[in-house]
Amino acid sequence: MLKAILITSLFDLLKKKEESVDYYIQRLYELREEEIETLINLGAIYAEEEKYEESLEYLEQALSLYKSMDDEEGQAYVLDSIGDVYLNMRKINTALEYYREAFKFYSSAHSVSAKEEMLEKIKEVEKIRDAVDIVDKHKSKSDEIPPKFPVEEEYVADFKKISEKLEELIKIIETTHIYDMYFKKKDAMEHLQEAYNISKEIGDEKGEAALLLMMGNILLKEENLRNALRNFSDAHALYEKMGDEKGKAISLLLIGTVYFILGDMGKVSASFRKSVEKFQELGDKHSETLAIDLLNMLYNE
Amino acid sequence: MVINLILRIQSGIPGLDQITADSKTGMGGIPENTATLVYGPPKVGKSIFCYQFMHGGLSLDEPCLYVLTDYGIKQLQQNTSDFGWELDNYIEKEMLYIVDAISSISGTKIINTENFSSSSVHNPTDIMVKLGVGTRYISQRSPRFRSILDSLTTLFAFNQELLIVRVLTAYIMRIREAGGTALITYTEGSADVKVETMLKAVVDNVIKLDGEYLTIEAMVGCGQKKAPYKITNEGIIIE
Numbered sequence: 001m002l003k004a005i006l007i008t009s010l011f012d013l014l015k016k017k018e019e020s021v022d023y024y025i026q027r028l029y030e031l032r033e034e035e036i037e038t039l040i041n042l043g044a045i046y047a048e049e050e051k052y053e054e055s056l057e058y059l060e061q062a063l064s065l066y067k068s069m070d071d072e073e074g075q076a077y078v079l080d081s082i083g084d085v086y087l088n089m090r091k092i093n094t095a096l097e098y099y100r101e102a103f104k105f106y107s108s109a110h111s112v113s114a115k116e117e118m119l120e121k122i123k124e125v126e127k128i129r130d131a132v133d134i135v136d137k138h139k140s141k142s143d144e145i146p147p148k149f150p151v152e153e154e155y156v157a158d159f160k161k162i163s164e165k166l167e168e169l170i171k172i173i174e175t176t177h178i179y180d181m182y183f184k185k186k187d188a189m190e191h192l193q194e195a196y197n198i199s200k201e202i203g204d205e206k207g208e209a210a211l212l213l214m215m216g217n218i219l220l221k222e223e224n225l226r227n228a229l230r231n232f233s234d235a236h237a238l239y240e241k242m243g244d245e246k247g248k249a250i251s252l253l254l255i256g257t258v259y260f261i262l263g264d265m266g267k268v269s270a271s272f273r274k275s276v277e278k279f280q281e282l283g284d285k286h287s288e289t290l291a292i293d294l295l296n297m298l299y300n301e
Numbered sequence: 302m303v304i305n306l307i308l309r310i311q312s313g314i315p316g317l318d319q320i321t322a323d324s325k326t327g328m329g330g331i332p333e334n335t336a337t338l339v340y341g342p343p344k345v346g347k348s349i350f351c352y353q354f355m356h357g358g359l360s361l362d363e364p365c366l367y368v369l370t371d372y373g374i375k376q377l378q379q380n381t382s383d384f385g386w387e388l389d390n391y392i393e394k395e396m397l398y399i400v401d402a403i404s405s406i407s408g409t410k411i412i413n414t415e416n417f418s419s420s421s422v423h424n425p426t427d428i429m430v431k432l433g434v435g436t437r438y439i440s441q442r443s444p445r446f447r448s449i450l451d452s453l454t455t456l457f458a459f460n461q462e463l464l465i466v467r468v469l470t471a472y473i474m475r476i477r478e479a480g481g482t483a484l485i486t487y488t489e490g491s492a493d494v495k496v497e498t499m500l501k502a503v504v505d506n507v508i509k510l511d512g513e514y515l516t517i518e519a520m521v522g523c524g525q526k527k528a529p530y531k532i533t534n535e536g537i538i539i540e
Contacts, residue, residue: 178420194433195430203464
C-alpha cells in the first residue's frame with residue numbers, strides 16, 4: 001500500500017518532467033557550489049590557523065568536486081589555494097607545481113587576468129626558490145640540508161643571528177662604515193641616537209637613513225619588531241626620496257625580514273622580490289648574494 | 302661713557318694683531334668667541350694661517366680642536382714641523398684634539414686615541430659627532446680654546462653644498478656655546494657664488510688672502526683693513 005502511495009507521489013512530482021530535471025540539475029549544481037565554497041572556506045580557516053594538513057584535506061575535496069563538474073576555472077582557483085598552503089609550509093617546489101597547474105587551467109578557461117596574475121605569482125615564487133637553491137649550491141655538498149619548517153613546528157626566530165646577518169647587509173651602504181665603531185660601544189643605541197639627532201639637525205639624509213637602519217637592527221635584536229619595522233620603513237622612504245636605489249633595496253630586505261618574523265609571507269615575497277630585482281638592475285652581485293644568503297638563512301632556520 | 306669691550310685673542314700672525322687693534326683700547330687680534338672665515342684662491346697660505354693660529358694659541362696654553370678635511374694628521378705634523386712648530390708635545394699634553402676626516406679615504410690605517418678621532422668627508426654627521434666629543438674634551442681643559450676647520454673645500458666636493466652650509470652653522474654654534482673661537486678656511490670658487498655669500502653671512506669675521514694682500518672684509522669691532530703679506534720660513538708675516 002505504502003509503496004503504491006510513494007510511486008504515485010513520485011509520479012505526481014514528475015508530472016512536468018522536463019521542467020523538473022532542469023530544476024534539480026540546477027539545484028544540484030548550486031548545492032555542489034555551496035559545498036565547494038564551504039570546503040574552501042574550511043581550508044582557508046585551517047590554513048590561517050596553520051593546520052595545514054586539515055587545510056589541504058578540505059581543499060583536495062573541493063578540487064575533486066570541481067573536477068567532477070569539469071569546472072576549469074574552479075579547479076585553477078583551488079589549485080592556486082593549495083599552492084598557497086604549500087608556500088606557507090615553505091614547500092616552495094610543491095607550491096610551484098600547483099601554481100603551474102592552476103596556470104594551465106586558467107589558460108584553458110581563457111581567464112586572461114587570472115592567468116596573468118598567476119604567471120606573476122609563479123615568477124615571484126620562482127625567484128624565492130632560485131635564491132634558496134643558489135645558496136644551497138654554494139654550501140658544501142656534504143652538508144645535509146635541514147628540513148624546512150616542519151608543519152607542526154612553530155617558527156621561533158633567532159633574533160641575534162638574524163640581526164648579525166642584517167648588520168652585514170647594512171654595511172654594504174658606504175655611509176654606515178663610519179658608524180661601525182658606534183656598534184662596538186657599550187651604549188651603541190645612545191650613540192646612534194645622538195648621531196641621528198645631528199643628522200636631522202644638519203639635514204644629512206644619507207646619514208639619517210643609514211642610522212635608522214642601524215638603530216632598527218638593534219631594535220630587531222631586542223625583539224622590538226614594531227619599532228624596527230618603523231625605522232626600516234622610514235629609511236626606505238628617505239632612500240626613495242634621495243633616489244638611492246641600493247639603499248632602497250637594502251631597506252626592503254630588512255623590511256622583508258621583519259615581515260618574515262611576523263609571518264606575513266605575502267609581504268615577505270614582495271619585499272624580497274623587489275630588492276633582488278633592484279640588485280640585479282644595478283648589477284650588484286655582491287649585494288644580491290648577501291640577499292640570497294639572508295633568504296636562505298631565514299628559510300632554513 | 303660705556304665702552305663695549307671686545308675681548309680679542311692673539312692671532313699668532315705677526316703684524317695682524319697690530320692692524321686689527323682697537324684705536325681706543327689698543328687691543329688687537331681675533332675677537333674671542335667668534336667665527337672667522339679665511340678664504341682666497343689656492344696656494345695663498347690659508348692653511349699656514351691655520352697653523353699659526355693653532356700654534357699661537359698652544360703656546361699660550363689655549364688648547365685647540367683641529368678638524369682636518371684636506372690633509373691628514375701626518376701631513377699636518379709634517380707641514381707644521383717645516384715651520385719649526387712641533388705638535389707631538391702638545392698632543393702628548395692633551396692640548397690638541399684632532400678630527401681627521403681625510404686619512405680614512407686614502408685607506409690609511411688609523412688608530413683612534415683619546416685625543417684623535419678618525420672620520421670621513423663623506424659623512425658630515427659623523428664629523429659633527431666627533432666634533433662634539435672633541436669640543437667636550439677640549440673645553441674641559443680650558444674655558445678658552447681655539448677650533449680650526451681646514452677646509453670647507455673638500456666637504457663641498459663630497460657633499461651637497463647646502464648641507465655643508467648647515468654643517469658650518471652647526472659647527473659654529475657648538476664652538477661658540479662651548480666658549481671657543483673658530484677659524485674656517487675655504488678656497489674661493491669651489492662652491493656656488495650664492496653659497497659663498499651664505500658662508501660669509503654665517504661667520505662673524507671674513508679675511509681674504511690673495512697671495513699679496515690680506516684683506517679684513519669684516520670683523521667685529523674693526524673696520525675693513527688691507528695689508529700686504531708674505532709667506533716666510535716663519536709663516537705668514539704682515540708687512
